[in-house]
Every structure is written in structure tokens, then in C-alpha cells.
Amino acid sequence: MKTYILNTILVLTAIMIFSACTIETEPINYGKENCAFCKMTIMDKQFGTELVTLKGKVFKFDDLSCMSKYMKTAELHEADCKHVVVGNYEKPGEFIDFNKAFFIQSENFQSPMLGNIAAFDRETSFQELLTMDSTAKNITWTEIKELFK
Numbered sequence: 711m712k713t714y715i716l717n718t719i720l721v722l723t724a725i726m727i728f729s730a731c732t733i734e735t736e737p738i739n740y741g742k743e744n745c746a747f748c749k750m751t752i753m754d755k756q757f758g759t760e761l762v763t764l765k766g767k768v769f770k771f772d773d774l775s776c777m778s779k780y781m782k783t784a785e786l787h788e789a790d791c792k793h794v795v796v797g798n799y800e801k802p803g804e805f806i807d808f809n810k811a812f813f814i815q816s817e818n819f820q821s822p823m824l825g826n827i828a829a830f831d832r833e834t835s836f837q838e839l840l841t842m843d844s845t846a847k848n849i850t851w852t853e854i855k856e857l858f859k
Contacts, residue, residue, distance in 0.1 A: 733766045733792045735805060747776035747783075748823060755802030756828065757821045761786070762793040774813075775825030778858040799828035800835055808851055812836035816846040827854060 738758045745752055746769040752758050759777045760770050763786070771777040774796060781787070788794055788808075795805035799819075811829040814836060819826040827849060830836040840846050849857075 733762055733764070735760050735762055735793050735795055736768050736770075737803075738770050740803075743770055745770065745772040745776050747771055747780040750822065752822075754797075754822055756797050756799045757819075757825075758797045758803075760793070760795050760805065761791050763790055764792050766792070773821045773823040773825045774827045774829070774854055775821075775823045775858040778825075778855050782855070782859055796829040798831050800830060800832075804831075806831045811851075813849045813851065813854065814839055814843075814846050815849045816843050818843055818845060825854075825858060 738752055738755075738760065740752055740755055740758065743752050744750065750772055752770060752772040754772065757773050758770065759774055760768065761777060761781070762768050769777075769780065771780065794808045796808050796811050798804040798806050806829050808829075811831065812833055813827055813829055815825075815827045816839075817826055819828050821827065830839070836848075840848060
């Protein structure tokens, strides 16, 4: 009987430990949560970004410029993160993995901290916008990090 109880406790403990170790992104509570860098309230679903460290700590930002500056200041690199996601400009409130996103910088975007960079999950939308907006230019993640030091 003692062995049965002990085994049950061990199994339940193992289940709790492994289920607690899931490291995932969290939805941003727009209008209620603050940017981890500039401390402004995160309002715009087209530009909200998030990173989750390997230890499971979640950081939310109102703009790509804030996330880039935070990573630089905190000496946090992509390799230190389980997830780095950016807001999908065409589907507000949805995230795109930064490695799969197509980035455009344009003065017409008017993002919260005036980084004016939007992320797209489809290359066709990305290409259409580049041809329609004379101020739009393709920008890479590396260029974004350099731009917002």
C-alpha cells in the first residue's frame, strides 16, 4: 500500500513538473499590459511583439523598435529565446515567428514608437505593398536590430 501511494505521488509530481515546463507565447492583453521597454500601454494589435526566454520569462512590447532596443540593452540574443514573435500587420492580434516574417518599413505605418515597421506572413502581401507604397522598403531582422540600437 505504501509503495502504491509513493508511486502515485511520484507520477503526479512528474506530470506537474513536465506540464509546468511548457514554454509558449502568451496573448497580449491590449490596452492593459505595458511594454517591457518603454512602459507604454500596448494598444495596437498590428505592431505588438513578444519574446519568451529559454527559462520561460515572457516580455511584451508595443513595437519592433522597443523589442530590438530591449534585446540590445539586456544583451539578449535570439539564441537565448524559445520564441520571438511579431504582430501580423494583416491579421491584428496574431503572431508570426520572426524567422518567417517579411518586414517592411514605411512612414505610412505609424507604429506606436515610430519604428514604422510591419510584419507580414505572406510574401504576396509583402510584394504588393512594396509596389503600392513609394515610401516602403524591405528590411531584414538584422537591419532592424542595427537600426534600433
